[in-house]
Amino acid sequence: MAMEAAEIKRLIQEALPDAEIAIEDLRGDGDHYAAYVASGAFEGKSRVQQHQIVYQALQGRMGGELHALALQTGLPGTLPTGNEE
Amino acid sequence: MVDSAVSQRIQQDIGDNDVVLFMKGSPVFPQCGFSATVVQILTHMGVKFKGIDVLTDPSLRQGVKDFSNWPTIPQLYVKGEFLGGCDIVREMFETGELQTEMESRGVTAEA
Numbered sequence: 001m002a003m004e005a006a007e008i009k010r011l012i013q014e015a016l017p018d019a020e021i022a023i024e025d026l027r028g029d030g031d032h033y034a035a036y037v038a039s040g041a042f043e044g045k046s047r048v049q050q051h052q053i054v055y056q057a058l059q060g061r062m063g064g065e066l067h068a069l070a071l072q073t074g075l076p077g078t079l080p081t082g083n084e085e
Numbered sequence: 086m087v088d089s090a091v092s093q094r095i096q097q098d099i100g101d102n103d104v105v106l107f108m109k110g111s112p113v114f115p116q117c118g119f120s121a122t123v124v125q126i127l128t129h130m131g132v133k134f135k136g137i138d139v140l141t142d143p144s145l146r147q148g149v150k151d152f153s154n155w156p157t158i159p160q161l162y163v164k165g166e167f168l169g170g171c172d173i174v175r176e177m178f179e180t181g182e183l184q185t186e187m188e189s190r191g192v193t194a195e196a
Contacts (some may be wrong), residue, residue, distance in 0.1 A: 048168070051155075054157070055155070068119075
């Protein structure tokens with residue numbers, strides 16, 4: 001059931017080529033992640049719409065093989081930096 | 086495709102109640118940490134809400150995801166509009182937006 005952080009990043013990057021992405025494996029179990037995604041594609045979109053774009057990039061894995069992904073989205077340059085990979 | 090009976094039921098629930106939380110478990114006994122977090126926030130704010138346990142009904146559990154185009158539970162509706170899941174609700178609560186949003190939609194908190 002677990003999913004690699006690199007795979008999550010790849011899927012998001014594919015859908016949002018300009019995105020700055022940081023992924024944290026919260027428990028080290030490959031099942032509970034936090035992701036920070038910043039992209040110009042989020043301009044003018046509500047939070048719900050921004051998250052929907054990311055969920056769409058994950059092609060149905062969210063809520064399935066990917067159990068928990070705490071998501072924070074924003075425009076480029078607005079996200080916290082220095083997160084561990 | 087959303088089952089139309091389920092979709093109608095959701096429409097009615099979010100139309101009849103100002104604040105509706107689709108969750109796993111009940112407000113008193115949440116069955117999932119994310120649902121529990123949103124319950125805590127709403128309780129802390131003193132906002133009255135209707136909790137709907139999706140675990141009691143598989144068609145609702147899938148139906149509400151299709152209805153909102155949102156892959157996870159919990160889901161918070163205010164005045165018939167989808168506000169977000171756990172992450173968004175928590176982020177909005179921390180920045181104070183949630184309180185503003187509720188007030189602007191005429192949902193009052195009881196102290």
